[in-house]
Amino acid sequence: MNLEKLLQRIQVLETIGTLEREVSEVVFDSRRVVEDSLYVALKGTVSDGHSYINSSTEKGAKVIVCEQLPSEINDEVTYIKVEDSSKALGHLASNFYGNPSEKLKLIGVTGTNGKTTVTTLLFDIFKTLGYQSALISTVEYRIGDEIIPSTHTTPDIVRLNQMLAKAVEIGCEYAFMEVSSHGISQNRTEGLHFKVAGFTNITHDHLDYHKTFQNYIYAKKRFFDELEDSAIAITNADDKNGSVMLQNTKAKKKTFALKTMADFHGKVLEVDFNGMLLNFNNKEFWTTLTGKFNASNLLLAYGIALELGMNEDEVLQAISVLQRVNGRFETIKSNGGIFFVVDYSHTPDALENVLDSINEIRTKNERLICVFGCGGDRDKTKRPEMGDIATKKSTLAIITSDNPRTEDLAQIIKEIEAGIQPQNFSKYTSIPDRREAIKMAIKFAEPKDIVVVAGKGHETYQEINGVKHHFDDKETIRELLQLMGK
Ligand SMILES: CC(=O)N[C@H]1[C@@H](OP(=O)(O)OP(=O)(O)OC[C@H]2O[C@@H](n3ccc(=O)[nH]c3=O)[C@H](O)[C@@H]2O)O[C@H](CO)[C@@H](O)[C@@H]1O[C@H](C)C(=O)N[C@@H](C)C(=O)N[C@H](CCC(=O)O)C(=O)O
Ligand SMILES: Nc1ncnc2c1ncn2[C@@H]1O[C@H](COP(=O)(O)OP(=O)(O)OP(=O)(O)O)[C@@H](O)[C@H]1O
Ligand SMILES: N[C@H](CCC[C@H](N)C(=O)O)C(=O)O
Ligand SMILES: [Mg+2]
Numbered sequence: 001m002n003l004e005k006l007l008q009r010i011q012v013l014e015t016i017g018t019l020e021r022e023v024s025e026v027v028f029d030s031r032r033v034v035e036d037s038l039y040v041a042l043k044g045t046v047s048d049g050h051s052y053i054n055s056s057t058e059k060g061a062k063v064i065v066c067e068q069l070p071s072e073i074n075d076e077v078t079y080i081k082v083e084d085s086s087k088a089l090g091h092l093a094s095n096f097y098g099n100p101s102e103k104l105k106l107i108g109v110t111g112t113n114g115k116t117t118v119t120t121l122l123f124d125i126f127k128t129l130g131y132q133s134a135l136i137s138t139v140e141y142r143i144g145d146e147i148i149p150s151t152h153t154t155p156d157i158v159r160l161n162q163m164l165a166k167a168v169e170i171g172c173e174y175a176f177m178e179v180s181s182h183g184i185s186q187n188r189t190e191g192l193h194f195k196v197a198g199f200t201n202i203t204h205d206h207l208d209y210h211k212t213f214q215n216y217i218y219a220k221k222r223f224f225d226e227l228e229d230s231a232i233a234i235t236n237a238d239d240k241n242g243s244v245m246l247q248n249t250k251a252k253k254k255t256f257a258l259k260t261m262a263d264f265h266g267k268v269l270e271v272d273f274n275g276m277l278l279n280f281n282n283k284e285f286w287t288t289l290t291g292k293f294n295a296s297n298l299l300l301a302y303g304i305a306l307e308l309g310m311n312e313d314e315v316l317q318a319i320s321v322l323q324r325v326n327g328r329f330e331t332i333k334s335n336g337g338i339f340f341v342v343d344y345s346h347t348p349d350a351l352e353n354v355l356d357s358i359n360e361i362r363t364k365n366e367r368l369i370c371v372f373g374c375g376g377d378r379d380k381t382k383r384p385e386m387g388d389i390a391t392k393k394s395t396l397a398i399i400t401s402d403n404p405r406t407e408d409l410a411q412i413i414k415e416i417e418a419g420i421q422p423q424n425f426s427k428y429t430s431i432p433d434r435r436e437a438i439k440m441a442i443k444f445a446e447p448k449d450i451v452v453v454a455g456k457g458h459e460t461y462q463e464i465n466g467v468k469h470h471f472d473d474k475e476t477i478r479e480l481l482q483l484m485g486k
Pocket of ligand 4: 138153178
């Protein structure tokens with residue numbers, strides 16, 4: 001693509017060299033540079049892309065976009081100085097791929113919990129309604145029927161535009177994507193045109209990265225601040241920070257809520273392990289999804305679908321045939337009558353919601369066993385909170401490993417245990433090996449008891465010291481049930 005065209009909408013501070021060039025690729029990683037590519041130097045969390053400018057030009061990059069011009073200038077290369085190279089990258093990527101986010105309707109969902117659920121539900125609803133769409137989520141990326149393994153909840157802006165362009169090419173009319181706080185902070189959504197933006201909730205997570213809860217709120221809020229006036233923003237009126245998100249947005253404002261007045265109002269009429277009877281804007285219907293928090297997720301998906309002009313009855317019909325989302329409150333019933341819930345709750349709020357949802361459904365005779373751990377190299381302050389919640393809200397908590405990554409597992413477990421209150425000391429045990437922990441839960445469980453295996457949901461690995469070992473909670477449960485004959 002012609003460089004001058006590529007630079008549209010980018011505020012250039014200074015240029016060295018010619019703009020009469022054809023660019024073969026836009027890259028931000030020197031290891032991916034190919035002949036005639038444009039390399040954008042980004043300041044990262046570990047290193048500074050500016051230090052790879054020379055190695056990029058050696059590998060064939062002919063254009064460098066950066067915030068500081070290097071001291072050594074190569075006459076064969078064009079240098080473009082910008083204020084913020086990660087923002088420039090967003091516009092370069094959009095331009096390079098033909099601005100695909102303007103050619104379909106892009107829907108972004110942000111919030112601590114529920115993003116994967118809401119975006120996946122929307123993808124499935126629109127499929128039932130007869131539309132081809134794209135899905136960008138933690139579990140997988142989908143472009144129509146094609147499934148691509150996911151690497152990030154919100155991938156980098158080049159990859160995003162590349163996938164959106166492919167979606168446009170095959171005729172997708174909609175794209176549903178998760179917008180993570182890391183993604184917003186690192187400008188991974190810069191230059192995208194969102195038609196609808198949804199907010200689920202905000203609770204404790206990622207304080208290792210954002211440092212304070214206030215910063216975390218502002219990161220999410222930025223997504224709404226930057227919407228265009230043609231966009232629609234839908235927020236959760238039940239969340240105490242729901243209105244903060246829309247404070248400064250130019251978009252049309254809408255609300256959804258289960259507990260308070262809202263444009264999209266829902267009520268949970270009945271709930272058990274098989275599903276829920278719901279009432280949305282005075283229409284009743286059944287869903288196989290369960291857990292009150294999923295009523296909130298469904299309500300947001302319903303609100304978004306209606307704002308996109310879908311017919312209400314058809315949307316409710318599509319909702320009533322939805323399947324559960326991979327690893328989100330998925331249930332397995334053993335031959336012996338033990339109930340398992342596999343859920344991706346890896347934050348205190350998510351764990352609390354799952355345990356509360358089960359406690360609302362179970363009777364006093366049915367015990368609740370909770371197997372969980374916490375990831376390494378992630379927000380450590382979640383750990384004691386989750387220890388407290390799990391022991392408070394279940395009959396027995398079995399603390400185990402999640403993805404220790406580069407951390408010492410014994411130390412992670414110690415930090416979880418530190419949050420357990422003395423009166424609950426008798427209600428937990430720690431078994432570092434996750435398979436052994438699940439085995440212990442099965443051994444302890446009697447018919448009708450409920451075993452929650454939390455934290456990993458759809459994941460099919462355990463990451464230990466940079467190596468991903470195969471591990472699948474659902475598979476492990478089924479295997480052990482067969483071995484143990486329960
Ligand atoms: C902390 C974090 O978010 N890091 C992301 C960030 O990498 P970074 O800032 O550490 O990059 P860096 O290593 O410092 O390098 C700086 C620059 O130099 C470049 N470089 C580096 C080395 C080299 O040889 N040549 C070169 O050009 C790099 O490509 C980069 O452009 O930018 C990279 C490219 O986009 C991301 O892949 C990377 O995600 C890492 C792998 C990650 O684990 N991120 C997680 C925390 C994340 O983003 N999670 C959220 C979900 C969170 C949630 O649950 O809500 C997500 O959206 O997935
Ligand atoms: N609306 C909600 N409110 C509170 N908890 C929820 C809600 N929706 C889902 N959860 C809990 O959070 C877990 C993760 O859900 P989901 O994967 O949809 O969230 P996410 O926002 O995509 O998370 P991530 O940031 O890890 O991608 C679920 O397994 C469930 O325990
Ligand atoms: N997107 C989340 C996933 C956490 C999943 C959990 N299994 C863990 O490893 O902590 C994160 O990166 O914080
Ligand atoms: Mg997700």
